Amino acid sequence: MAKDSSTPVLDQALDRLDLADDARKMLRNPHKRIEMSVPIRRDDGTLAVFPAWRVQYNNVLGPTKGGVRFHPGVNLEETTELARWMTIKCALMDLPFGGGKGGVQVDPKELSRQELERLARSYIRELHDLMGPDTDIPAPDVNTNPRIMGWMADEYDQIARAKAPAAITGKPLPLGGSEGRVAATGQGALYVLQEWAGRQEKAPKDVTVAVQGFGNAGAYFAMLAHEAGFKIVAVSDSRGAIHAEGGFDPRPIHEEKEKGKSLDKVYSDTSVVDADGHEELDPDDLLKIDVDVLALAALQDAVTEDNVGDVQAKVILEIANGPVSPTADDALFDRGVTVLPDVLVNAGGVTVSYYEWVQGRTGDRWSEEEVRDRLKTRFEKVAPDCFERAETDGTSMRQAAYALAVERISQAIESRGDSCYFKG
Ligand SMILES: NC(=O)C1=CN([C@@H]2O[C@H](COP(=O)(O)OP(=O)(O)OC[C@H]3O[C@@H](n4cnc5c(N)ncnc54)[C@H](O)[C@@H]3O)[C@@H](O)[C@H]2O)C=CC1
Ligand SMILES: O=C(O)CCC(=O)C(=O)O
Helix, strand or coil, X not given: CCCCCCHHHHHHHHHHCCCCHHHHHHHHCXXXXXXXXXXXXXXXXXXXXXXXXXXXXXXXXXXXXXXXXEECCCCHHHHHHHHHHHHHHHHHXXXXXXXXXXXXXXXXXXXXXXXXXXXXXXHHHHHHHHCECCCEEEEECCCCCHHHHHHHHHHHHHHHCCCCCCCCCCCCHHHCCCCCHHHHHHHHHHHHXXXXXXXXXXXXXXXXXXXXXXXXXXXXHHHHHHHCCCEEEEEECCCCEEECCCCCCCHHHHHHHHCCXXXXXXXXXXCCCCXXXXXXXXXXXXXXXXXXXXXXXXXXXXXXCCCHHHCCCCEEEECCCCCECHHHHHHHHHCCCEEECHHXXXXXXXHHHHHHHHHHHHCCCCCHHHHHHHHHHHHHHHHHHHHHHHHXXXXXXXHHHHHHHHHHHHHHHHHHCCCCCCCC
């Protein structure tokens, strides 16, 4: 990840707005950066120790909230950046949360199932005293999932000697997970795309979409967008990409992926992609397809100054966190390409995590329909706010989203009065 890559946008927002100096100082500095060494016993009896972090960036609006990433590239800078984005995202969505993020520098593909469980539990053992439903609430991110959240939640409860269903979100349903969390990020991204299409007076069937990253967020987005009538013409993962100019139903491809196949294997070993004139692509070439919408749902820095010239899409839908580097972002703005920003587009995940937290605290259970309705209502307010703010200010959608978020945080800082330091 480019160092401090959201700082320019945050600085622009802070400089453009008439804010008290306190907000500037607090938003430019992370509150707590916790560095840990997380040990596990390997299956062969040896000890392995993994570097790990939790960054609690800002808690003015509420307990810090954000996922935990297991990836070999995780480091303190990246985790800080992701926690800063969570701060903006939670404020933009008007959630009573600050921003946090965690990570373990590990390649989970090299661990057995048992080692993975030990790692998840060990991470929580190290963090336990500094997290909790009123302090800092972890959730899934890249390479972590409901099963891992279940292990983490169980470890938290065992140490606390109490059931604390609001301490971790993204849990499996039997442990107090929320209906709709698995699809939430894709669902939220679809609401933003629908808002854009409505404003452009475009019928979904006339909008072609390519999706980079057919993982949790990208696959659900592709399936829901297909069901809503958008034309999915390409999907990719790290190993392969499938393209069909006439569009296709991504659901059978997802079923094959769920069996553990990567997309190159889905293409070569199954019949689900034979019918509609599919072709196999190199994953990098998906970015070059002439489509209306390029949905980026893999990792950060997918589009940088090196390849921004190859992008032909008219709209970029940032489902991943930070998939467009700041330099590429500026180049796209200058070319008139609309970038729908991560802090809005992928906020469905943390919003349903908030619903899970509320259910955990109240003991209530909401149906999938209720969760979806609440999510839709929230996006129907926040997405138009961003479009309108961008129009009024003459800025990019990202700058508009940051402006709305930073104003909300600044008001909270002012309302807290003179002793508003980070606390907690
Ligand atoms: N899962 C969630 O609820 C949320 C996820 N996000 C963000 O969305 C992004 C994806 O997260 P998840 O779907 O959870 O992760 P995931 O691990 O389920 O999926 C990531 C997918 O990207 C693919 N990928 C990696 N490099 C690629 C490349 N160069 N080209 C094409 N595909 C590539 C992987 O093969 C995998 O299929 C991350 O940036 C994450 O922070 C953001 C908000 C919530
Ligand atoms: O569900 C959550 O609390 C966090 C999701 C997350 O990590 C993200 O939005 O990047």
